[in-house]
Amino acid sequence: MELTGETKDWGRGMAEAFSMVKDQAPLVHMIANYVTASFCADAMAAMGARPLMAQAPEEMEEITGSADGLAVNLGQPSEEKYLACERALQTAGNLGIPAVLDPVGAGASGYRKKASASLCAASWPGRAWSGVLKGNSSEIHTVLTGATAHSGVDSVGTFSHLEEEAAFLRDMREKDRNMVILETGAVDKLCWISESGGKDRIFRAAFGHEKSRRVNLVGTGCVTGAVLGALLAAEHKKTGAMPGTDRMALLAASAVSMVSFSCEAIGDGGYGTYKWKLLDALSQPDLGLYEAYIGRNMKWIC
Ligand SMILES: Nc1ncnc2c1ncn2[C@@H]1O[C@H](COP(=O)(O)OP(=O)(O)OP(=O)(O)O)[C@@H](O)[C@H]1O
Numbered sequence: 662m663e664l665t666g667e668t669k670d671w672g673r674g675m676a677e678a679f680s681m682v683k684d685q686a687p688l689v690h691m692i693a694n695y696v697t698a699s700f701c702a703d704a705m706a707a708m709g710a711r712p713l714m715a716q717a718p719e720e721m722e723e724i725t726g727s728a729d730g731l732a733v734n735l736g737q738p739s740e741e742k743y744l745a746c747e748r749a750l751q752t753a754g755n756l757g758i759p760a761v762l763d764p765v766g767a768g769a770s771g772y773r774k775k776a777s778a779s780l781c782a783a784s785w786p787g788r789a790w791s792g793v794l795k796g797n798s799s800e801i802h803t804v805l806t807g808a809t810a811h812s813g814v815d816s817v818g819t820f821s822h823l824e825e826e827a828a829f830l831r832d833m834r835e836k837d838r839n840m841v842i843l844e845t846g847a848v849d850k851l852c853w854i855s856e857s858g859g860k861d862r863i864f865r866a867a868f869g870h871e872k873s874r875r876v877n878l879v880g881t882g883c884v885t886g887a888v889l890g891a892l893l894a895a896e897h898k899k900t901g902a903m904p905g906t907d908r909m910a911l912l913a914a915s916a917v918s919m920v921s922f923s924c925e926a927i928g929d930g931g932y933g934t935y936k937w938k939l940l941d942a943l944s945q946p947d948l949g950l951y952e953a954y955i956g957r958n959m960k961w962i963c
């Protein structure tokens with residue numbers, strides 16, 4: 662696919678990606694958080710994936726090792742959970758299983774900040790993990806810059822960190838790690854170094870929203886991470902390989918667009934309505950509508 666080409670190609674690619682999950686029925690290991698675990702498991706099952714939520718450090722090698730993909734969500738960190746995350750990511754790295762890391766509330770405490778940074782750095786023995794760093798704007802800002810001027814797990818604004826983001830991705834590339842950054846918020850943003858565009862060429866795409874959200878819908882970001890985990894797992898199961906950054910970017914765009922489109926489609930429904938509508942959209946996606954949505958909302962940022 663020509664990266665700077667038509668966004669309709671992306672729309673088609675995204676539709677195919679969701680069909681691939683139904684065909685492959687991948688096993689996805691998720692280290693979840695207790696607020697959104699059940700919603701994330703439902704979201705993955707609705708797409709046709711097989712979720713497995715587990716976080717005993719003692720079983721991580723076996724559980725991650727048997728899965729097609731891994732999604733790590735740092736909500737409610739503790740020493741035991743941290744150890745589980747580390748072992749799961751280490752196993753994923755060594756076996757070439759793609760992972761998503763969601764550093765929930767990275768700026769809400771010094772402990773979360775440190776845990777997020779060291780899981781990203783992966784400076785333990787063996788091959789470091791590859792995949793997607795996904796968070797809201799506050800979380801990504803903390804991970805990239807070390808700033809902790811935030812509170813809570815919801816995003817408190819839109820932050821800028823273009824230079825730090827580029828430096829992070831170049832560092833990952835130097836270390837042979839295929840990494841993409843997905844930053845959610847009022848505008849969702851995707852950033853990666855393309856395999857085809859030269860070592861230093863950073864690609865950025867933005868996904869605008871037609872409707873501004875009035876409330877903090879708890880769990881939308883976590884579900885985006887779970888959906889992305891399922892897409893990466895299906896890709897890995899199908900190809901037997903670690904996806905390249907261009908492919909990861911397309912899958913990240915698919916996850917974020919599916920969730921945001923479904924949330925917008927609720928219209929004037931109440932808070933509770935959105936959860937079951939999102940699950941319905943994931944289980945019976947209208948791929949034509951979905952492709953059109955991408956066409957309208959995706960923009961290249963150079
Ligand atoms: N201001 C906004 N207007 C429209 N849509 C939004 C807005 N903020 C977020 N969203 C939508 O919600 C999705 C999740 O983003 P958000 O930044 O709220 O995640 P999060 O804070 O990680 O969520 P959680 O931790 O509750 O799971 C985004 O991908 C986007 O579709």
Ligand SMILES: Cc1ncsc1CCO
Nearest residue numbers: 694696736737765814880
């Ligand atoms: C509300 C909340 N607190 C910790 S994790 C979480 C769910 C959204 O990330």
